[in-house]
Amino acid sequence: MGKLLVVGTVAFDAIETPFGKTDKILGGAATFISLAAALYKTKTGIVSVVGDDFPEAYTELLQQKGIDTSGIEVVPGGKTFFWSGRYHNDLNRRDTLATELNVLADFNPVVPEGFRNPDVLMLGNLHPEIQMDVIRQMRTRPKLTVLDTMNYWMDHTWDSLMDVIREIDVITINDEEARQMSGQYSLVKAAGMISAMGPDYVVIKKGENGALLFHEDRIFFAPALPLEEVFDPTGAGDTFAGGFAGYLAESGNLSFENMKNAVIHGSNLASFSVERFGTERLLEVQPGELSARLQQFRELTQFDIEVE
């Protein structure tokens, strides 16, 4: 039973896909990450910030999943971070319609006393100075620190990003961002250059084309599960990170062999997340479904060639 601290946004999302649209629904990186991680035997806590427009019911929902929400600051009179996006027909591209930072603009994270010694620290996509601020609040170095980031921080806060990246063990990043960050088109070369910036492990997410795990000269690949229909990709990357971090926090085994399993667990959870809008599907996943789909991953990827 490991302890997992998740730092990231808790937000309202409004989503349009070819299949329909939502009003403001529960979203945010820390939400997806912690809901995914909560499916494992971990003590998961969130550090984030919302306005007092954030429904009590959403907070209770997280608590019912066993997530410690004491680190979610509620700003009186403040408005919760809001993101709105519209997906193209192929669901691989989206236009951002609105990004209202609101209370996130002045976020000073405060890690609750009981979460200053997590086994795993998961730094969701946020300003790198906020990520660094959280690292500084740790009483002991976590066994594993995982960081997610995006191109915006590369464009605007490169030096801060480099500072925080030196402190972490695993970076999760998508393929385009890995190319931007490294200046290399080849993902093998990109991973090598990014690893030289700090993290021992580099996870490159390729959406429907799976995810690659790099460590020294070793590479592991987890496909995305081929689905009849992808309904809404929002939060899939964060769900992946949550499954990855949650599984590792539960197992406590940080060997490369077990990291492989963590990547498969992350892909497994992401395959549920995309089946409905926002967190809907993730909230309903049953343990038996997790096992059944892990079995599908096995059938999808495992073969038995005799190598002479």
Next chain:
Amino acid sequence: MGKLLVVGTVAFDAIETPFGKTDKILGGAATFISLAAALYKTKTGIVSVVGDDFPEAYTELLQQKGIDTSGIEVVPGGKTFFWSGRYHNDLNRRDTLATELNVLADFNPVVPEGFRNPDVLMLGNLHPEIQMDVIRQMRTRPKLTVLDTMNYWMDHTWDSLMDVIREIDVITINDEEARQMSGQYSLVKAAGMISAMGPDYVVIKKGENGALLFHEDRIFFAPALPLEEVFDPTGAGDTFAGGFAGYLAESGNLSFENMKNAVIHGSNLASFSVERFGTERLLEVQPGELSARLQQFRELTQFDIEVE
């Protein structure tokens, strides 16, 4: 020791990539397919057509690899099919600079007597009526007939394509073409619809994003091997098909489990093909290299999760 008949183009290619350009070099679907297949214990023969501008040295090269070239018609005074293309910086897109059909325009395939009873028939990308003509020349139904095609035939010869597709066992096709052929964006749905047109097995090639094998409700996925550098993708799809068909012709085992292995073998050979211009790398592959890289595929994909 199975017998494999390969039908397809034998051609001159002129290729430009960000890394350099070639003059007219040896190319064509049947060339890549048969050079890949020749790495297996098969008796491989080509049915194709060239002009008398086709160098004797190229024909001898194929023969030295153990390929039967007696089905390659040489048209006196004719010019060999010529293709020229320029790849974009990302190597995922290319512009065709020239397509000169030449002797291919009037190609009437004649299968040599000794190859009218192959174990595996591999129909490379060609006019579907030519593919059908070859099927009609079979004395016995091959254990497995594999067909490759492209969007051009969907646009221009749909009915003929449907006729030939009813006669085959395996179709190999890229993701965009699978979507065009089925009208479905989801590759799972696309494979189902294409299978309903005839083939029991659908292989969807996704280039650097690997390949999917569909059969009834079963799916297998083979990634492309992540490489430091892709030098020239020309012929990678055909090399994949050649490894797939060659391995199956050698083993004679057409179970789904062994088809998985065939897809891995195809991906393995394609990973060599893209390392140099045209057929250069494929011509040099040593058996020991094949095994070593199969081992890399295993490390890349195999994991050991206990599913409860």
